[in-house]
Amino acid sequence: MARAEKTTAVAEIVDSFNASAGAVLTEYRGLTVKQLQDLRRSLGENANYAVVKNTLAKLAANEAGISGVDDLLTGPTAIAFINGDVVEAAKGLRDFAKANPTLVIKGGFLDGAVLDAKEVAKLADLESREVLLGKLAGAMLASLSQAVYLLNAPLAQAARLAGALQAKAEQDPTILAGGAGVPAAAEEPPAVEAAAADEAPAEEASEDAAPAAETTDEAAADETTESTDA
Structure with a gap:
């Protein structure tokens, strides 16, 4: 060569x-x-x-x-x-x-x-490169599926909880105000209105007493007339 x-x-x-x-x-x-x-x-x-x-x-x-x-x-x-x-x-x-x-x-x-x-x-x-890559891809997909399940599970639970709360609120709206089904306490009336309510019976009693006084005067006049005639 x-x-x-x-x-x-x-x-x-x-x-x-x-x-x-x-x-x-x-x-x-x-x-x-x-x-x-x-x-x-x-x-x-x-x-x-x-x-x-x-x-x-x-x-x-x-x-x-x-x-x-x-x-x-x-x-x-x-x-x-x-x-x-x-x-x-x-x-x-x-x-x-x-x-x-x-x-x-x-x-x-x-x-x-x-x-x-x-x-x-x-x-x-x-094993050939294709077989190893196939196994690796399968393992990665399995891990990804598990991760997606773990991420979605809490969200699904939260969605179910929100749905239950909405249904409860439709039946009893006070639950959203923190009342948990107990009606709110009635407000107390203002002090002026309370005082007026206390005075009203006294005035009515005075009006009722007036006819009684008139009756006493008439009785006295009748006694005087009878004495004069005697």
Whole structure:
């Protein structure tokens, strides 16, 4: 390989390392061209599966600041540069390896850490991002429903209390004035009116006494007349 071609190839692998969320290194010995095509189709947008030369991959890893993968770069190597869901890509590689034992997962690289084959398998056993987001959304909706219920419950109770108070007030308006159904006490009459009420019987008694006096005078006059005639 010419130096220019080598430099270009290394730069492409560096770009793939930098642009990917992670990578899974595999040995593809024994896979046919058709099987490699099927594997790429099965990964879809989650990963870009590329056959690489170990020496170029080592140079690219060093330039990308990735260390610890040199031991994985032995034998025929193809790297799945993960662009989408890391878990889905790991599941796709695992399932394809089960159906095609000639594909061997050697390890990987994720978030600055090197993974061995067992750790990649554990990654494949995790739930996908969509499933986790669905569970998170369900939990959030459940919490939101509980919060709405707790907020609305006191308001509903207050509304029922207000309705009961309104119905009670329609039956007994004095309850709104604090009377609680007891009529308010009658106001006392003014002092002048009370005094006038006390004087009225005395005047009537004087008027009644006048005829009695007249009767006494008539009796005295009759006695005088009788004395003169005698």
